[in-house]
Amino acid sequence: MNKTKPVQWVPSLYFAMGLPFVILNMVVVLMFRGLGISDTKIAFWTSLIMLPWTLKPLWSPLLEMYKTKKFFVVLTQLTTGVLFGLVAMSLRLPDFFDYTIAILAVVAFSGATHDVAADGVYMNLLDTNRQAEYIGWQGAFYNLAKVTATGGLVYLAGALKASVGTLNTWMIIMSCCSVLMLLLGIYHIRVLPVDKQTGKVTTTYRESMCDLWEVIQSFFAKKYIWLYILFIILYRFAEGFVIKIVPLFLAAPVENQGLGLTEQEIGLYYGSFGAGAFILGSFLSGYYIARFGLRKTLFSLCLIFNIPFAVYALFAIYQPTSLFLIGSGIVLEYFGYGFGFVGLILFMMQQVAAGKHQMAHYAFASGIMNLGVMLPGMISGYLSDMTGYREFFMLALLPAIPAFLLAYFIPFRETPAEQAEEDEEKDSVLAN
Helix, strand or coil: CCCHHHHHHHHHHHHHHHHHHHHHHHHHHHHHHHCCCCHHHHHHHHHCCCCCHHHHHHCCHHHHHEEEEHHHHHHHHHHHCCCCCCCCHCCCCCCCHHHHEEEEEEHHHHHHHHHHHHHHHHHCCCCCCHHHHHHHHHHHHHHHHHHHHHHHHHHHHHHHHHHHHHHHHEEEEEEEEHHHHHHHHHHHHCCCCCCCCECCCCHHHHHHHHHHHHHHHHHCCCCHHHHHHHHHHHHHHHHHCCCCCHHHHCCCHHHHHHCCCCCCHHHHHHHHHHHHHHHHHHHHHHHHHHCCCHHHHHHHHHHHHHHHHHHHHHHHCCCCCCHHHHHHHHHHHHHHHHHHHHHHHHHHHHCCCCCCCHHHHHHHHHHHHHHHHHHHHHHHHHHHHHHCCCHHHHHHHCCHHHHHHHHHHHCCCHHHHHHHHHHHHHHHHHHH
16 A cells, blocks of 8 residues: 555545635535525634634644554544534534534534644655655645535535525535545545554653644744734735625625625636636746745735735625626636735745744644634624625725735845754753
């Protein structure tokens, strides 16, 4: 099994990583809207249950102690599959929202744990050259999960609703999610190689927690770290406000300031064309940064990331009926999203995570980044209900202003070698 080619498991592994995240972040938003839940409740609870993706570094040391990374990958995929099946069955209950949110919170914990284990398998089984060789497969199949969920499954929901009804439609969609995850788990039992950790306990819980504490201390001892944390949070703050409300706005009736799109139209434009624009933007951004350098391009990347969110403010004001115009606006926003998002990822890798504990510090940085989306997402439904979509989308752009200022003035740590030397000195001070 260890001779299995990476092309047989890397694509499916990262497809399985992306699927639960996208379903919780987008598909269930439309599901709850169709089942009559208010925007306020949808935005708050579907944002709150994403917390495990922020906190996952805190329990990641436990995965080093028991079993293999493959064990946790398969376990979490099968668990997530069973849980989506429970979501499908719970939709018929009188208080279905309470039960489904509770189950989806466990799905989030399982999905976040899967991410840690999957990345561990990837890094343990592939050397640095092969990691670089298959990094493109990672991104492609993670985004294929986005196309499958927000494009295929949402489109299918729109096609089924007229014939089987809203409730049965979403039971079928959640059942499809269940079957997909179970099939991926069964496939990886057979195909996914066993990583280098053989299941033997190599350390104690206390030692793991001490190591974790040392990693945390060294992270917060980095130069400019508090300014960097503020920048990471604010970079995506405007996105955090709009991300939960956009699908609700697209589906809302015209008389309620929405655009009145069907699930099929949302799936086609927001899921498929949008995801393609995201991939293209990410691809071109890499060449742009490589040509001019991150220091010179960070401000423009921040602009390109945030300004396209104004498309939804314009949509809310003018409420266009042309599907071509609406689709073009969504594609523009997703292209800017992909183009600018790469800048934040590279900033975290090169400026925040560089040093002795690079992988662990990147995990902390990505957790903080998710916090910058979760917090505004929790209150976005309340604000949109209070103000209406037009005023909400204009207000949502305001947090981008301090992000622009920080992107322009933020100091850079000089070179990777100097960063590593600086962090090693601080680590030795902390150890002593």
